[in-house]
Structure formats: structure tokens, C-alpha cells
Amino acid sequence: MAEFLTDDPHQAWPTTTFGGVLSFGRAPYTRRASGAGIAVLGIPFDLGTTNRSGAREGPNAVRRMSALLSELRNHPFGIDPIAERRVIDCGDVHFDVNRVETFVPAVETAARELLLAGTRVLGIGGDHFASYPLVRAAAHHLGAPLSLVHFDAHTDTWPDDGERIDHGTQFRRLVDEGLIDPATSVQIGIRTWNEDTMGFEVIEASWIHQQGTAATIERARRRVGDRPAYVSFDIDCIDPAFAPGTGTPVIGGLSSAQALELWRGICPDLRILGADVVEVAPAHDVSDITALAAATLVHDLLCMWDLDRARDRWSADPSDGGAPRG
Ligand SMILES: [Mn+2]
Numbered sequence: 001m002a003e004f005l006t007d008d009p010h011q012a013w014p015t016t017t018f019g020g021v022l023s024f025g026r027a028p029y030t031r032r033a034s035g036a037g038i039a040v041l042g043i044p045f046d047l048g049t050t051n052r053s054g055a056r057e058g059p060n061a062v063r064r065m066s067a068l069l070s071e072l073r074n075h076p077f078g079i080d081p082i083a084e085r086r087v088i089d090c091g092d093v094h095f096d097v098n099r100v101e102t103f104v105p106a107v108e109t110a111a112r113e114l115l116l117a118g119t120r121v122l123g124i125g126g127d128h129f130a131s132y133p134l135v136r137a138a139a140h141h142l143g144a145p146l147s148l149v150h151f152d153a154h155t156d157t158w159p160d161d162g163e164r165i166d167h168g169t170q171f172r173r174l175v176d177e178g179l180i181d182p183a184t185s186v187q188i189g190i191r192t193w194n195e196d197t198m199g200f201e202v203i204e205a206s207w208i209h210q211q212g213t214a215a216t217i218e219r220a221r222r223r224v225g226d227r228p229a230y231v232s233f234d235i236d237c238i239d240p241a242f243a244p245g246t247g248t249p250v251i252g253g254l255s256s257a258q259a260l261e262l263w264r265g266i267c268p269d270l271r272i273l274g275a276d277v278v279e280v281a282p283a284h285d286v287s288d289i290t291a292l293a294a295a296t297l298v299h300d301l302l303c304m305w306d307l308d309r310a311r312d313r314w315s316a317d318p319s320d321g322g323a324p325r326g
Contacts, residue, residue, distance in 0.1 A: 022063040023089035027082045033117040037085040037307050042092035048129030048167040052247040054281035055127040061282035061291035069299050081302035104133045111137035125278030128167040138274035139179035147227040148185035152234040153250040155194045186223045189237035191252050217265035231275040245285025267304040
């Protein structure tokens, strides 16, 4: 992969931001996870979409816009996350798109293999059903339920009989399966009606607009604390004025500036075991702004992801709140 890298951090890359072979942030493009801290994993799946399709093309759109970020010298973190977090891009999960039943096992197996190699997984969707196998892999690896920090316009806890391939029900199923603990989880930016919150703390977008981002960060921190967390950002949490390239846009959402404030305020304090950024559908995008927003969120999360805190040192007993193992 040396052809993509240079020793001079301020020359960034020996290729342009608008050309060359793509991986996320020009990270090494490989499935050899040994020694890697975080693996970016594309999940080009949109068969769980209920409205406008197209998120299967999200991973590559996000990769393409990630190349632009190399010119920004990693503001405001001042680090090269690809080097510091030993990031690799594992390409896209392979499944048979015409055999939808192959999807969940394919993603879950890929994620579990990475976790067993000691590598954290950051999924790029794909529709939000991608979170289902990713959370399953992370929670089973931990051996305990995870706290969910969920940015979205939608709660994604609508009714599910345990069989659906549906990007609006995956978090209900994960709670039903005992893999997410709603009592220590938070949903941020919601602006759709769902009569059953399942015990999640729901912070509506309107509340954020009225009370501000600082109060929102405080609520999220208090809710999740030091517990092992899974972070999921549906790009439709951001208002369609800023992120139109998505399947189920809802007005009244966050500005991209608000989203960055929350993201940068909440993520550094979390013990993150797994994460995803989902629902970019480039065919509905305008001037790649949605893909750019998602690429920035992924970049920022790579900068903020504290791998020492995220190491496997949590108790398998969820009743103690996920205390360190040793
Ligand atoms: Mn959504």
C-alpha cells in the first residue's frame, strides 16, 4: 500500500484528492486485520429500505469524499487518524444481493472475525439494517448488552416479528434479543412519531433546537456514562437541507454544524466497541454534500475513538454497569 502513503504529513498524499484508487482516507485497503486498530467496512446494502433506495452506493460515495478531508490537515484534532488508530479499509462485505438471507451472516461473520483479531469495526452503509448484524457481532463479542448512542430522525423501533429485513425495526429486534440495553441508551435528533419508545431516552430534534447542543451532550453523557457503547449515525439525523442524499428525509433536523458539535461533544467520552454511519444514498444527493457530511463524521470518529478505553476489559456481567475487567 506504500504507493498511497507518504512520509510527509503535510504533503498528505502523493495523489490528488479527486483521483486515484479509493479507500477511506487512503487507508491501507486490505482484509489482513492483524495489528489494525480500526477497520472501516463498507456495507453496500439497501434491501431494507422502505422509501427511496440507493444506499448500496453509499460506501463508495463516502470513500470518494473522504479523499477531500486529507487536505484539511485533520482539523480540529490535529492528528492523522489513519496512522494513529492504525486504520485499514476492508472494502465491502460480500453477500449475494439476490439471496437476501445471506446478508446478516455475511456481515456478522466479517465483523466477528475483525473483533477476534483485536480490531474495532466502523461500518459505512448501506441502509440502517446494517446495524443489526454489526451490533449482534459486537454484543456477542462482548458477551453483554451494549448501550446505543443513536443519531437519527427515526427511532427504528417499529414492530418486528423477528424476521423482517427492515431499516426501521432493527433496534427493536436488538432490544428483544437482549443485545442493546435501552435503559442506558439514547436516541438523538428524532422527529417521527413512535408510540413505543421501548425505554430508550429520546431527545427530539425540536428539544435540541430549543435547549442547545451543550444540554444535549450533557443528557447523552449522563445516560450512557462509562458503559460499553455502540454508536450509530443515520445521516438523516441531519436536516435534508444539509444532507438530502438519503432514503427517508425529514425536515426540522440538525444542521451539519449542530451535528458536529454533538458528535465531537459526545464521542470522546464513550467506550466505543462498534460504530456505523449509514443511509447515504448518492443518487439523491446534491453536489456530494451528504457523502461529505458522512465522510467527515467517520473521519472525526476515527480521531476521537480511544482504543485504550475500548479494549476488551469490561465485565461480562451487565448488572455491574460494565465495570473494567482488570
Ligand atoms: Mn433514519
